[in-house]
Amino acid sequence: MATVFLVGAGPGDPGLLTLRAKEIIEQCDVMIYDYLANRDFLKWCKPECEILYVGKKGGDHTLPQDKINELIIEKARSGRSICRLKGGDPYVFGRGGEEAEELVEAGIDFEVVPGITAGVAAPAYAGIPVTHRDHTTSVCFITGHEDPTKEKSGHNWEVYGKSTSTLVFYMGVKNLPMIADNLMNNGRAGDTPVALVRWGTRCTQESMLSTLENVAADAAERGFKAPSIIIVGGVCSLHDKLNWFEKKPLLGKGVVVTRAREQASGLVATLRGHGACVHEFPTISVEHLDDYNEVETAILQLARYQWLVFTSVNGVKFFWEQLAEIGLDSRILGGLQVAAIGPATADALRDRGINPDFIPEKYVAEHVVEGLLKLGIQGQSVLIPRALKAREVLPDALREAGCDVHVLPVYETRLAKSDVDEVREAMNKGEIGYVTFTSSSTVHNFFKLLPAEELKQHPEVKIASIGPITTKTVHEYGFTVDVEPEDYTIPGLVAELLKAAK
Structure with missing residues (x-):
């Protein structure tokens, strides 16, 4: 028999969950959770975790308490570890004491993880x-x-x-x-x-x-x-x-985040810090390629290039993964000049010991080309690690300038398997204020998951775009953009949302 963990989920703010509680949520085999426990915590459960809802609210009981007790004991006797997730603290009006007594009588080990109580x-x-x-x-x-x-x-x-x-x-x-x-x-x-x-x-x-x-x-x-x-x-x-x-500028405003889950954490945390009700709806999943032979060959031939141009954080991440895979590191870039399309990409390079030689003033491909031409890139060999499918503006413009350009796919983006029903239900309840788009791909994939005609039925929902290229894609679906920053970055997008909220 495994241990049952009676875990306090705190009052609801994800930042108030204890480290021990998060650790158990990530490791448990069975999750049995209550109405007042924040459902956002369930995303930390491992894929094979069995998730069971036993919430009670205002006389509407999914399961009465005696049946909940029986369920906990039954699952524990199957030899799996159980997380009994309860809002607030399990021993402060959470009936955790009753559940603990039942576990003692059944001879089952248990542990109590206190939570911050709502009181x-x-x-x-x-x-x-x-x-x-x-x-x-x-x-x-x-x-x-x-x-x-x-x-x-x-x-x-x-x-x-x-x-x-x-x-x-x-x-x-x-x-x-x-x-x-x-x-x-x-x-x-x-x-x-x-x-x-x-x-x-x-x-x-x-x-x-x-x-x-x-x-x-x-x-x-x-x-x-x-x-x-x-x-x-x-x-x-x-x-x-x-x-x-309650003075937070985005308090109560529903904001849909469409970025890939791997990249969304910073934006989600910032929006929540300003009070927003964030609906994570990743429309893109970032995946490895099936074959990395071409990437390995390009890395081993880096000496033939004068410039290495990165157009995304993901490009940096997957390129360095392959460096490590073949036993190399940042030292192989010695003698190369390196460009980053924007500050986030530049930071990803700095984290790996590379200080970019060039970052454009505006973070789109057109400005990258303009800045590189001023630096005299004409006629030089350029390697661009990027997604399998991406805009061709940058490589085409460099080729027109006489550069020998090699586009090197190091990852691909696919349509994410997101639950559209949650966003649809929130829209129907009037709980969504903004949908944010951070690339043209997020726009295309969003409307694959939620038809444009359906969104048009909700004129109260405003659209926030990270920059002009993404905005142009939004226009293709018949929508106007309500929020667009002058600084085409995530911090710029958030700042513009705060202005709009005021």
């Missing part, structure tokens, strides 16, 4: 410290939804009402009128500040501030629903002053 994280993201010298020296975590089969309530409303502690109620929105009345009937003043935070720490977070006597009516008027945390106490008065998260 601390959600208030913090809404500008509310649960303790503060000027307001309170203690905090009390309380369930707002007790087990309905209990004969007697576990709540001591008299203590809660007279306490000066910050009170944090979990799962209590439906019972908000009862909670407020019980607190006021037991001594809490009606003007006590109260805050609600819904989907705390996530890009969809929203919060509201009220008072104990008005909060039930205010929450109903605003349509505040679960999952929400209720905070009662003087610390809530700091909400407006310290509310840093």
Whole structure:
């Protein structure tokens, strides 16, 4: 029998997941996850991992708790390692204690991985410290939804009402009128500040501030629903002053990222850092070639070239892979001049010990040609490691200038197998604000996966393009581009999105 890991997934922000939790997610054989656990974490599961959803929300139970217990034990007895992923912390209103008891009775080893609980994280993201010298020296975590089969309530409303502690109620929105009345009937003043935070720490977070006597009516008027945390106490008065998260410029705005998954992490992280709800929808997969004989031959004949021109980070990556494959390294480039099409490609070269001799002012092939001609490349031998299929502007222009050009495919791009239904559903719900394109290939492949006519049914969705070549491709499908940076880079694209959001 294998170990069962009761893992706290934290409140939802991927950055708040612990390193130990991520390690277990990556290694587990079976993933059993809850409604409040961020589904983005599932992408870290290994391909052969069995993934099972057992979420519960508002009375809608995929599986009742006793059946969840049985499922965990059944899977563990099959000899596989189990990750039981639970929102927040498994031992803070997560029923992790009950599951652990069942595992002990079944004789199954288990490990608990604590997570950041929403009762601390959600208030913090809404500008509310649960303790503060000027307001309170203690905090009390309380369930707002007790087990309905209990004969007697576990709540001591008299203590809660007279306490000066910050009170944090979990799962209590439906019972908000009862909670407020019980607190006021037991001594809490009606003007006590109260805050609600819904989907705390996530890009969809929203919060509201009220008072104990008005909060039930205010929450109903605003349509505040679960999952929400209720905070009662003087610390809530700091909400407006310290509310840093909800000031993020892209908060709540859905942004589709179409880059290849291998390249998207930087863009995804930056967008999330600005509050965006990122929908990863890679339209390109970057693949190895079936045969690298031509690449090996070209590498062994590098001495015949004067210039080595890289047009992408992937070109650098796959070229160096082949260098290593045949037992060589950057030293073989001695005597060659090296060009990079843009700063990201230049950084990839620097990471490998090569400082580019040339980077154009604008990061498209046309400007590369213009700059290289000024450097006197005419008539010289040029090697261009790149994708199997790419624009021919650069090699054709260099040939016209009398260069001996050898285009060397070192990788190929293919249509990615992405789940279009997730993006389609988000569009139908009005949750997508922007679709970002970072190359002509991402445009072509996006519309292979989601027909152009379907996107035209959503005029509220804006298109962000990294530069004029990509924009031209967007126009071919009958769309206008709403966002295009002057600096044709990922940082430039993000900066322009931030301007548009303002």
